[in-house]
Amino acid sequence: MLRQQFPFCLMSVNITHIAIQALREECLSRECNRQQKVIPVVNSFYAATFLHLAHVWRTQRKTISDSGFVLKELEVLAKKSPRRLLKTLELYLARVSKGQASLLGAQKCYGPEAPPFKDLTFTGESDLQSHSSEGVWLI
Structure with a gap:
């Protein structure tokens, strides 16, 4: 199976920028008003945007050289259809x-490579080191 490099840190910074811009440009106002909350909506929007990015990256086999184009398309989608992204995350x-789904796939993972969902909560580097024998997850 071909594994693609995923620039997690770089993408995280860019998605943070997209989320802040969406909030500033009032793209999230309707949802914030509907839920009567701001920070939880922005957090969910961030996660939804990242989920969409991960899906596109994996299914379309994107690489670092595609990242600028992918981010631009993501920014347009995020500002135009924030509710759609949030609904996708919810589903x-x-x-x-x-x-019925893995962290980044559409189907459940079986076998020794299945992500240990109960182990996905960690608070720091020491927790990550304790799981290093389980292998590295690449998108």
Whole structure:
């Protein structure tokens, strides 16, 4: 199986920028008003945007050289259809909780390579080191 390098840190900074711009440009106002919350909406929007990016990266086999184009398309989608991204995240999380989706795939993972969902909560580097024998996850 071909594994693609994923510039997680770089993409995280860019998605943070997209989320802040969407908030400043009032693209999230309707959802913030509907939920009567701002920070939880922005957090969910960030996660939804990252989920979409990860999906595009993996399914379309994107590389570092594609990142500028991918981010531009993502920014347009995020500002134009924030509710769509949030709804996709909501549906995805419901599927994960039922065991019908993996962290980045559409189907449940089986076998020794299945992500250990109960182990996904960590608070620092020491927690990551304790799981290093389980292998490295690449998107």
